[in-house]
Amino acid sequence: MADSIQIGIVAGEKSGDILGAGLIAALRKRYPTAEFVGIGGPDMVSLGCRSLFPMERLSVMGFVEPLGRLPELLHIKRKLEAYFRAHPPSVFIGIDSPDFNLRIEETLRSNQIATVHYVSPSVWAYRKNRIHKIKRAVDLMLTLFPFETAIYDEFDIPATCIGHPLADQIGFENKTAGARQILGLSQSEQVVALLPGSRVSEIERLAPIFFAAAVKSLRSMPKLRFLIPCSSAESRACIERALARCSIFLGEQFRLVDNSQQAMAAADFVVLASGTATLEAMLLRKPMAVFYRLAPLTHLIASRIVDVPHVALPNLLAGKRLVPEAIQGEVTEAAVKSQILNYFSDPDAFEGVLRQFDSLHHELRKGASEAASAAITELLNRS
Numbered sequence: 001m002a003d004s005i006q007i008g009i010v011a012g013e014k015s016g017d018i019l020g021a022g023l024i025a026a027l028r029k030r031y032p033t034a035e036f037v038g039i040g041g042p043d044m045v046s047l048g049c050r051s052l053f054p055m056e057r058l059s060v061m062g063f064v065e066p067l068g069r070l071p072e073l074l075h076i077k078r079k080l081e082a083y084f085r086a087h088p089p090s091v092f093i094g095i096d097s098p099d100f101n102l103r104i105e106e107t108l109r110s111n112q113i114a115t116v117h118y119v120s121p122s123v124w125a126y127r128k129n130r131i132h133k134i135k136r137a138v139d140l141m142l143t144l145f146p147f148e149t150a151i152y153d154e155f156d157i158p159a160t161c162i163g164h165p166l167a168d169q170i171g172f173e174n175k176t177a178g179a180r181q182i183l184g185l186s187q188s189e190q191v192v193a194l195l196p197g198s199r200v201s202e203i204e205r206l207a208p209i210f211f212a213a214a215v216k217s218l219r220s221m222p223k224l225r226f227l228i229p230c231s232s233a234e235s236r237a238c239i240e241r242a243l244a245r246c247s248i249f250l251g252e253q254f255r256l257v258d259n260s261q262q263a264m265a266a267a268d269f270v271v272l273a274s275g276t277a278t279l280e281a282m283l284l285r286k287p288m289a290v291f292y293r294l295a296p297l298t299h300l301i302a303s304r305i306v307d308v309p310h311v312a313l314p315n316l317l318a319g320k321r322l323v324p325e326a327i328q329g330e331v332t333e334a335a336v337k338s339q340i341l342n343y344f345s346d347p348d349a350f351e352g353v354l355r356q357f358d359s360l361h362h363e364l365r366k367g368a369s370e371a372a373s374a375a376i377t378e379l380l381n382r383s
Contacts, residue, residue: 005031005380008089008113009049010038010080010104012058012097014198014231015276017041019118019369020095022165024049026373037089038080052083058100073100081107088113091380095119098130106137114383116140116376120148120159131155140379142372145317146363160375163366166276170261170283172361179265183227183257191225192217192340193267193286195260195277198231200238202273205293206331207242210271213336215246218253220341225253227267229260269343271336274311274325282314282323282357283364287350289339290325317360322353 007027011020021043024036028047039058040049053076081104084092091114094101098121105115120143123130134141134157141152141159152159180187194214196206214226228243230236236256248254257263261280264270270281274292281288290312310316312325326335343350 004033005090006035006037006087007031008038008084008092008108009036009040009044009095010058010093010097010101011040011044011055011095012100013055014041016095016097016119017043017055019165020044020049020093021047022369023093023095023118023372023376026369027376030373030377037083037087038092039076052080058097077104080104084108084113085111090114090383091116091376093118093376102130102133102137106133109137109139114139114379116142116379118142118372119144120152124148124151131157140375142375144364144368147317147319160371161366162368162371162375164279164364165368166280166283167361167364167366168368170280170361172358175265175284179262182262183255183266185225185266189225190221190223190344191227191267191269193227193229193260193263193270193272195229195264195270195272196239196242197273197275198235198277200234203235203238203242206273206291207239208245209291209331209333210336211242211246211248213271213333213340214254215248216333216337217340221344224340224344225255227255227257227263229257229263231260268347269340271340274313274327276313278323279313282317283361285354285357287343287347287353288312288314288323289336289343290323291331291336292325292327293331294328314357314360317363318356322356 009020011017017040020040024044024047027034036049039053039055040051041055045051057076092105092108093116094105096119105117109115115138117138120141121130131151135155141157143149143159143161144164146161149159149161177187185191194210196203196210218224228239230239250256264281264284264286267286270286270288272278272288272290274290278290292311310325311327312323314322324339
């Protein structure tokens with residue numbers, strides 16, 4: 001196939017923008033003059049993707065929260081479908097955001113446009129009947145985790161595990177000393193990274209609990225240092241409000257930092273919200289405790305339809321409880337404080353867990369962007 005092709009591509013949030021940028025870079029090696037058009041964030045746009053709508057308009061989470069945005073989301077969906085019908089791409093790639101992208105993929109596939117979905121929806125966890133929609137919508141599913149391909153094999157849906165880009169980006173060497181040097185921390189200090197989430201709604205629910213627990217931990221360990229990453233101006237403002245409510249002043253004991261990976265790398269122990277950050281902490285070989293709280297109505301719905309034994313990615317990948325996790329009513333100041341003090345009382349107790357982190361890291365390190373590019377190229381060659 002000639003390299004002068006149009007590739008439709010849509011990402012709906014920051015993590016998808018990062019994946020999309022890596023994929024665009026890999027595909028450009030195979031198709032140097034390819035045009036990428038759809039919806040992307042700053043990383044994708046910087047590599048030449050033409051974004052027809054601001055990516056932020058798609059960034060919404062939960063079961064209830066999207067309802068208020070439904071008219072706008074449907075408007076964007078219709079506009080995208082009309083554009084791609086008028087200008088058919090050689091392939092359309094939907095990155096994550098399954099409730100939005102699968103609908104577009106189903107429409108485009110019915111119009112004889114090849115479709116790829118990058119990042120498997122959690123059909124193994126909830127709304128399992130979506131597998132039938134996926135079968136109608138996609139020519140190829142690209143999964144990040146090995147355990148995800150089984151359900152696609154069962155329903156005869158082409159699927160390839162490409163591994164996780166973070167496992168490629170994060171090496172196996174210890175990064176603690178380098179991160180501490182950058183942040184001006186001594187190698188002997190006892191450091192905890194607090195990551196209450198990336199979305200404002202997450203931060204509002206978890207930050208007050210994390211910060212109050214940190215203050216209480218200082219009564220037992222007054223030399224503890226806490227690093228709190230802020231991924232955006234909006235999250236920083238939310239975190240600063242939570243700190244003020246806990247009467248915490250920034251200084252030697254509590255510091256805000258810009259880079260979450262650097263904060264985790266510098267830490268001895270990480271307290272964080274469930275999500276991709278738990279995978280990042282695992283790849284950095286960091287002992288952790290994972291907490292998550294949803295909006296009450298969202299949790300009520302989720303508790304009825306979600307069927308997973310764990311919420312933390314390291315636990316899902318291992319198929320067992322490697323790291324402590326707690327959700328909803330179990331997320332308390334006492335629980336968070338207990339996990340912090342428990343770690344520092346016997347850090348060596350986590351060595352066995354860290355060895356299992358290494359094993360999982362090797363499993364996920366597959367050269368994800370290049371593997372995705374190769375799988376998409378194979379699909380294009382068959383189309």
